[in-house]
Amino acid sequence: MVKKITAALGAVLLAALAACGEGGSGSAGAGGGAGGGGGDDTITMGFAQVGAESGWRTANTKSIQEAAEAAGIELKFSDAQQRQENQIKAIRSYVQQKVDVIAFSPVVETGWDPVLLEAKRANIPVILTDRAIDSEDTSLYKTFLGSDFVEEGKKAGKWLVENTTGPQRVVELQGNTGAAPAIDRKKGFEEEIGARDDIEIVASQPGDFTRAGGKQVMEAFLRSTPNIDVVYAHNDDMGLGAIEAIKAAGKVPGKDIKIITVDAVKAGMEALAKGEINFIVECNPLLGEQLMELAEKVVAGEEVPTRVVTEEGTFTSEQAKAALPDRKY
Numbered sequence: 080m081v082k083k084i085t086a087a088l089g090a091v092l093l094a095a096l097a098a099c100g101e102g103g104s105g106s107a108g109a110g111g112g113a114g115g116g117g118g119d120d121t122i123t124m125g126f127a128q129v130g131a132e133s134g135w136r137t138a139n140t141k142s143i144q145e146a147a148e149a150a151g152i153e154l155k156f157s158d159a160q161q162r163q164e165n166q167i168k169a170i171r172s173y174v175q176q177k178v179d180v181i182a183f184s185p186v187v188e189t190g191w192d193p194v195l196l197e198a199k200r201a202n203i204p205v206i207l208t209d210r211a212i213d214s215e216d217t218s219l220y221k222t223f224l225g226s227d228f229v230e231e232g233k234k235a236g237k238w239l240v241e242n243t244t245g246p247q248r249v250v251e252l253q254g255n256t257g258a259a260p261a262i263d264r265k266k267g268f269e270e271e272i273g274a275r276d277d278i279e280i281v282a283s284q285p286g287d288f289t290r291a292g293g294k295q296v297m298e299a300f301l302r303s304t305p306n307i308d309v310v311y312a313h314n315d316d317m318g319l320g321a322i323e324a325i326k327a328a329g330k331v332p333g334k335d336i337k338i339i340t341v342d343a344v345k346a347g348m349e350a351l352a353k354g355e356i357n358f359i360v361e362c363n364p365l366l367g368e369q370l371m372e373l374a375e376k377v378v379a380g381e382e383v384p385t386r387v388v389t390e391e392g393t394f395t396s397e398q399a400k401a402a403l404p405d406r407k408y
């Protein structure tokens with residue numbers, strides 16, 4: 080019974096997609112029929128993911144895979160293990176396979192022009208999700224769906240400015256070097272703490288957005304940098320790694336050393352509820368549904384906004400306790 084309903088729903092979706100395709104001029108790629116037996120109008124998307132470095136990324140991947148399935152879009156998925164050369168290879172192979180649309184989350188901001196030019200020449204539209212690229216040629220992609228990372232950094236800095244008094248010595252755990260969220264979260268934070276001349280970033284190093292990276296860098300900071308008051312971590316995972324290092328050094332996270340992070344994934348929210356993290360800026364990984372909607376439009380040759388910003392908030396410890404029971408990731 081359930082199977083039948085699912086099949087019927089699938090058929091309706093396919094019919095709807097077919098109807099969309101008819102009027103439009105843009106079924107550019109010849110990806111139709113590539114496996115899946117979905118008929119000629121099934122959209123095929125090649126998605127080049129950054130990796131599986133964090134809780135955020137895991138939730139993001141799941142969201143994309145589930146949304147593709149729900150929309151009847153055939154997804155070709157690759158994991159670049161945080162290496163740009165792997166992402167470039169994946170994109171190039173999607174061009175060769177003549178997918179209908181390519182989406183990716185660029186691990187770093189620069190160095191994409193040549194491979195995106197190949198996609199453009201093959202008439203395959205590209206959608207950036209989550210992270211932006213730094214290129215003068217905005218014709219290389221149709222739209223960018225994701226958060227405003229400068230804004231996130233500002234929210235983190237503002238909390239520190241408004242919720243502490245007296246000198247604050249901050250250590251910063253950055254995301255991977257050259258990534259949009261690492262660059263922008265640093266920038267936004269620095270802008271806000273500029274309001275107080277007694278807040279100072281005394282050390283700043285990349286921890287690659289991983290728990291192990293955050294722990295390792297924090298251990299080094301604790302050895303080399305005296306009197307640390309605050310950790311600003313560009314994501315929850317690095318903050319969680321820092322908690323381990325702080326405890327191992329005999330200090331109390333959230334009390335002896337305050338911790339501010341970005342993301343608000345479940346493990347981060349649990350640490351916030353316990354008071355081990357003091358403040359989290361939300362970054363929403365559930366981009367799948369919006370991405371599939373954009374993909375359908377772009378493939379049909381419809382206009383889409385060049386920038387779609389995700390809406391998000393912030394959490395204190397009390398707010399984390401209230402939000403946790405309904406948290407999906």
Ligand code: GYE
Pocket residue numbers: 132133134135136209210260288313314315316341342362
């Ligand atoms: O904050 C971090 C992940 O690009 C927004 O990447 C994403 C960031 C996220 O590894 O946890």
